[in-house]
Amino acid sequence: MGGGQELPQRGGQSQGDLLLCVLPWPHEECEKSIALIKDDFPNLEVKFIRDTSKAKDHERGPVDVPKDLYKRANILATLAWLPSTASASPKVELIQFFSAGSNHIQRHPIYTDSKIPLTTASGIHxxxxxxxxxxxxxxxxxxxxxxxxxxxxxxxxxxxxxxxxxxxxxxxxxxxxxxxxxxxxxxxxxxxxxxxxxxxxxxxxxxxxxxxxxxxxxxxxxxxxxxxxxxxxxxxxxxxxxxxxxxxxxxxxxxxxxxxxxxxxxxxxxxxxxxxxxxxxxxxxxxxxxxxxxxxxxxxxxxxxxxxxxxxxxxxxxxxxxxxxxxxxxxxTPHVSGSSKAYSQRAFQVLHENLRRRRAGGKLVNEVDRKKGY
Missing domain, CATH: 3.40.50.720 (NAD(P)-binding Rossmann-like Domain)
Known part of the structure; x- marks a missing residue:
């Protein structure tokens, strides 16, 4: 896996941690990547919601994320969807974006008014x-x-x-x-x-x-x-x-x-x-x-x-x-140069790496510097 030297694993994630994935790809396209994470984090609960507002097929439509899920979530994996405020997801300790940058959410209250660590998928493109x-x-x-x-x-x-x-x-x-x-x-x-x-x-x-x-x-x-x-x-x-x-x-x-x-x-x-x-x-x-x-x-x-x-x-x-x-x-071309059949798989690899680093108490990869804007 990319991302540098392997970090030692110390302990495990706390019981009851919930990873909420709100992503535009079909669930079956992400199952293998999620299974790899589950193998490494057997106590991690994973919930997947398809964000059809960002889908590129006929299923395009608004996304409905149940409130109880983002209230319980500890980690959020998303392309663009976010809770309205940080207080709406009081347990979130990490937000992993599946985009290369964060400019699309830099006016959101979670970006401007919270200190929740934000990481991107920079490197997969x-x-x-x-x-x-x-x-x-x-x-x-x-x-x-x-x-x-x-x-x-x-x-x-x-x-x-x-x-x-x-x-x-x-x-x-x-x-x-x-x-x-x-x-x-x-x-x-x-x-x-x-x-x-x-x-x-x-x-x-x-x-x-x-x-x-x-x-x-x-x-x-x-x-x-x-x-x-x-x-x-x-x-x-x-x-x-x-x-x-x-x-x-x-x-x-x-x-x-x-x-x-x-x-x-x-x-x-x-x-x-x-x-x-x-x-x-x-x-x-x-x-x-x-x-x-x-x-x-x-x-x-x-x-x-x-x-x-x-x-x-x-x-x-x-x-x-x-x-x-x-x-x-x-x-x-219509903003497609970053598209690849390997996109979601590679983005999940970044998430997996950050989950491991979070568990080990190490420095997150691709963490956004809010002052710099990237």
């Missing part, structure tokens, strides 16, 4: 999102869209597939070197690319560069050794120094906070163009608001960047009349 990033970059670099359009017209347009750029020697700038960025780096290095990392705070020592979050085994950059250089800061000066490095592929993977809202706007796109006249390709898998969308459209139209791959937009869903749809050299 690296493999599938890294594949999305590389896929989109290859589609763009190998002119696949143009060739597919030719295929639909039954044209043998060989010339359209000639002017391509392979990955060797290109530079990838990862803005937000967390679990997703680290897996992008791993794949990019395997393809012969140079990697630059950008983090909110400086990482001057080997220990500071380590990934202390949940890690899908065999993925990522656990010791932080892949980047050839690191940049940092939540100020424009640090960001601009990073963007001056002639980046060919810019991967945006920062959490959405007050500081990162419109982190990339007109000045940043102009700087990218100045440092790389061939054009930086921008891939955003964080949140749409990190980019000033109007400035992005202008940058695409002015060819300040070579293109953009966007799995997130501002707003979502993107209205059908939004000009972003018709911007040149843009590829848009």
């Amino acid at each position: 690296g493999p599938q999102i890294a594949e999305w990033v590389i896929m989109m970059d290859l589609v763009h670099g190998h002119k696949y869209v143009e060739m597919y359009e030719s295929q639909k017209r039954k044209e043998w347009a060989q010339a359209k597939g000639m002017d391509v750029t392979d990955c060797v020697g290109r530079r990838v700038g990862v803005l937000g070197y967390g679990s997703i960025g680290r897996q992008v780096a791993r794949v990019a290095k395997a393809m012969g690319m140079d990697v630059l990392a950008y983090t909110a705070s400086p990482r001057p020592t080997p220990e500071s560069k380590r990934d202390n979050g949940f890690i899908v085994p065999g993925t990522g950059d656990p010791d932080g050794s892949l980047p050839s250089a690191w940049y940092s800061g939540l100020h424009k000066e640090g960001l601009h120094e990073f963007l001056k490095q002639k980046i060919d592929l810019l991967v945006i993977a920062v959490p959405l906070t007050k500081e990162t809202t419109h982190f990339l706007s007109t000045a940043e796109f102009e700087l990218m163009h100045e440092s790389n006249s061939k054009g930086t390709y921008v891939a955003n898998i964080s949140r749409g608001q990190v980019i000033d969308q109007g400035a992005l459209i202008k940058a695409l139209e002015a060819k300040q960047i070579s293109g953009a791959a966007l799995d997130v937009t501002d707003p979502e869903p993107l209205p059908s009349d939004d000009p972003l749809w018709d911007a040149p050299n843009v590829l848009i």
Whole structure:
């Protein structure tokens, strides 16, 4: 299991602990993961409620969680549902979110007015999102869209597939070197690319560069050794120094906070163009608001960047009349890059790890720092 060194098990959970799972997946999809937790915690009572308000099938509808369950629950596993206040669930000692971030609940009273530990599923999205990033970059670099359009017209347009750029020697700038960025780096290095990392705070020592979050085994950059250089800061000066490095592929993977809202706007796109006249390709898998969308459209139209791959937009869903749809050299997907058939299984692994750490009195993995916002 990911998440670092195995912790010693001291004692067990108290009798009568209740894990309440309010999740959008069908119960049968989660049974094996729940069984693994029950094997490790035989005295733990588990109740599963399907949150059909977040379901992606025909069963979509409001979720009804019995009051007596969340009044008794000690641990809550959820994607988005929460009791109205902390006092409504007086026994809750841990809330495990099955999402990568917590920005969707940062105005909720449990976030603002309680000290209940909140943890996320950060770390489980690296493999599938890294594949999305590389896929989109290859589609763009190998002119696949143009060739597919030719295929639909039954044209043998060989010339359209000639002017391509392979990955060797290109530079990838990862803005937000967390679990997703680290897996992008791993794949990019395997393809012969140079990697630059950008983090909110400086990482001057080997220990500071380590990934202390949940890690899908065999993925990522656990010791932080892949980047050839690191940049940092939540100020424009640090960001601009990073963007001056002639980046060919810019991967945006920062959490959405007050500081990162419109982190990339007109000045940043102009700087990218100045440092790389061939054009930086921008891939955003964080949140749409990190980019000033109007400035992005202008940058695409002015060819300040070579293109953009966007799995997130501002707003979502993107209205059908939004000009972003018709911007040149843009590829848009409907916030699906993190989807995977292994999603719920990996998220339960994070929960399982935190239950073990809670039992051992250890530090939780992926605990949210409410002041930082992630």
